[in-house]
Amino acid sequence: EATRALCALGDPEAAGTLVKVLGFNNPAVAGVATQGLIQLGRDIVPTLLVSLDARNYGARAWVVKVLSALRDPRGLDLLEHALNADIAPSVRRSATRGLADLEIDPSLKDQQLQRCMQGLLKAGHDDEWVVRYAAAFGLEQRLRTTTVDPSIADQAVAMLQNLASDAEDARVVRHRAVLALQRLNLE
Amino acid sequence: MxxxxxxxxxxxxxxxxxxxxxxxxxxxxxxxxxxxxxxxxxxxxxxxxxxxxxxxxxxxxxxxxxxxxxxxxxxxxxxxxxxxxxxxxxxxxxxxxxxxxGTMGSHAAAEAIRSLLASGLDGAGREQPSTPLLQEPCEALLEALGDIGINDAATLATIKPFTRHHRPLICSAACRALLQLTGDSCWGEQLTQLLLHPEALVRRGALLDLGAAGWTAAVPMIQAAAVEPSLKLVALRGIAENSGNQQVLDVMDALL
Structure with missing residues (x-):
């Protein structure tokens, strides 16, 4: 209830407190706080960028989720780092989702898009099925909505074909990659 | 390294x-x-x-x-x-x-597993004094019977009493097995009730049991449950692979 009240304030200064709430190992409360943070909008991105809790992967996953939902280009470094280095699959999954949706800064378009695509290709090789699932989602998303450099687009399609094949262990990842190829009219 | x-x-x-x-x-x-x-x-x-x-x-x-x-x-x-x-x-x-x-789906093991549960709530399901354990590892045994998939009368009769066990996670395991074996939605409904339980541990357990049973009707309740997205994705994976239903993938996409 206190969390709901804090969210209702709509005050960016409440962001720090809401981030602390994400660390309580209480999914009901964390879900409310996450929605509250997303509603506060991009003003809170600087707060989020300095508030990753190194000892609590549950909290990190929620923070990366908020950052992904806000789609702010300032989150790119953190999302890339989270995908490359975080030991928790839930954090890498949320980071992959973020790279799929991140709004690209028009002045840095080529470079930022390239980094998002490289991240998604890397996620396609992850050990955990849920990160590869997010990669299939993300590659579809980027190929459908943006014009990607042809050499990267070829790599993206090859990755989706690989995720759709018997080389992929998890049936649900194969299903998702097949769906992506269908939606891209590549099958 | x-x-x-x-x-x-x-x-x-x-x-x-x-x-x-x-x-x-x-x-x-x-x-x-x-x-x-x-x-x-x-x-x-x-x-x-x-x-x-x-x-x-x-x-x-x-x-x-x-x-x-x-x-x-x-x-x-x-x-x-x-x-x-x-x-x-x-x-x-x-x-x-x-x-x-259970994971191996070993038919040869069904009878031995059933016999470990046969003493029911007052035997296998009784608490061991001064430990959190029951007399038998009931949760694992019930889940194994569901996974093995033999739905004869003796198996169903062995599992049913455990749907009234005083520990919600044991009820959840029993309902999961019965849902897998019979497809009867009454067991799925009992599981979805547990998704509203005040303890997060019980909600998590019931969510994973619904996923393991592959019951498609549970998708909206799983989506709305107060549980971490990572566990919802695991549960929905089970349902997606069981049903081949594309709408389940859309729900999963939204949870990433």
Whole structure:
């Protein structure tokens, strides 16, 4: 209830407190706080960028989720780092989702898009099925909505074909990659 | 640190000086679904430590990991050893053996598992004095019966009393098994009630049980439950793979 009240304030200064709430190992409360943070909008991105809790992967996953939902280009470094280095699959999954949706800064378009695509290709090789699932989602998303450099687009399609094949262990990842190829009219 | 190669892992399991290296090796072979010709014989060899007196706690840990790996490798050469271990006097060994036999869908194990549960709520389901354990690892045994998938009258009659156990996670396991075996939605509805339980642990357990049973009608309730997205994704994976329903993938996309 206190969390709901804090969210209702709509005050960016409440962001720090809401981030602390994400660390309580209480999914009901964390879900409310996450929605509250997303509603506060991009003003809170600087707060989020300095508030990753190194000892609590549950909290990190929620923070990366908020950052992904806000789609702010300032989150790119953190999302890339989270995908490359975080030991928790839930954090890498949320980071992959973020790279799929991140709004690209028009002045840095080529470079930022390239980094998002490289991240998604890397996620396609992850050990955990849920990160590869997010990669299939993300590659579809980027190929459908943006014009990607042809050499990267070829790599993206090859990755989706690989995720759709018997080389992929998890049936649900194969299903998702097949769906992506269908939606891209590549099958 | 460089990742180990399969042949290094095999050698780590073969040696007996360093149980922690064996412990990791047993886990690795299961996780990676190793097809190495020595994997199964070496995993089986670790079980001998369970018959020592007294049992060495480190070697017991290796054996428990080996039992889990056998469940993932699904090799019929391990059937006999796992069946024997259902009668171990070590609760955790019985529990892990039941889980592995369930994962393997071992029809040969069904009767032995049923007999461990046959004493019902006042026997198998009774609490052991001054520990959090029940007399038998009921959750693992119930889940195994659901996974094995024999839906004869004797199996159903053995499981049903546990839907009224005073511990919600035992009820959840029993409902999951009955839903898998009969497809009767009344068990699914009882599981979805547990998604509203005040304790997060119970909500998480019920959510994973709904996923394991692959009950498509539960998707909206899973979506709305107050549980971490990572667990919802695991549950929905089970339903997506069971049903082949594309709408489940859309729900999963929204949770990433």
């Amino acid at each position: 460089e990742p180990l190669t399969e042949s290094q892992v095999i050698e780590n399991l073969r040696q007996t000086e360093d149980p922690s290296a064996q412990y990791y090796a047993a886990w690795w072979l299961g996780k990676m679904r190793s097809q190495h010709p020595d994997a199964i014989p070496l995993l089986l060899a670790t079980l001998g430590a369970l018959d020592d007196s007294p049992v060495d706690p480190d070697r017991r840990g290796v054996a428990l990991n080996a039992i889990r790996a056998m469940g993932l490798l699904k090799d019929e050469r391990t059937d006999g050893a796992l069946l024997d271990r259902l009668h171990s006097n070590d609760y955790s060994v019985r529990e892990e053996a039941a889980r592995s036999l």
